[in-house]
Amino acid sequence: MSREEYKKYFEILELSLEASMSEIKMAFNHLKKLYSSDSMAISPIQDEFPQKKRRQILKEIETAHTKLMALLEEEQSESKYQHSSLVSEGQKADRTSFSGPMLKELRENLGKELYEIALDTKIREEILEKIELEKFDTLPQETYLKAHLSNYAKCLFLDPKKVADDYIKRYKVWKSSTEI
DSSP: OOHHHHHHHHHHTTOOTTOOHHHHHHHHHHHHHHHSTTOTTTGGGTTTSOHHHHHHHHHHHHHHHHHHHHHHHHHHHHHHHHHHHHHHHHHHTTOOSOOHHHHHHHHHHTTOOHHHHHHHHTOOHHHHHHHHHTOGGGSOOHHHHHHHHHHHHHHTTOOHHHHHHHHHHHHHHHHHHHOO
16 A cells, blocks of 8 residues: 555544554544434535435545555554564563553553553453552452453453463452451
């Protein structure tokens, strides 16, 4: 894809070139709603903005979204390879299990912001922050926590079961120490 095509797709979605995958998804959904035939925003100018023109715009929005998502997924799969070396380096440094601070470090090494993880996983940002800080007393029940950890791990290209199991072990140690 040429640089001009790349820029054009971001312009169609009304985004900057630095937009994340989450921002692209949000912009796509917003514009799709905006230009749909039942949009409240379009109804006052419906006569001046014919259905044919809206369909053309919707097609451009769909194409831009599809192309950019494919490109970003390709970039992520390349960073997954790079990330696996980060994980192995971390494990060589005597990191035998995943902790909240380790998840935070890995997320930051991938250049992902917490709000992006929240958008991708539909987990509230404050819960993700508490997971990273290991504020066990403020986390949801174990069943929900395990699901959150698995979803978070997927965003970091980690083994969801390993991350959840390691973290839950730490959680259970904390829990048993508070019950005494």
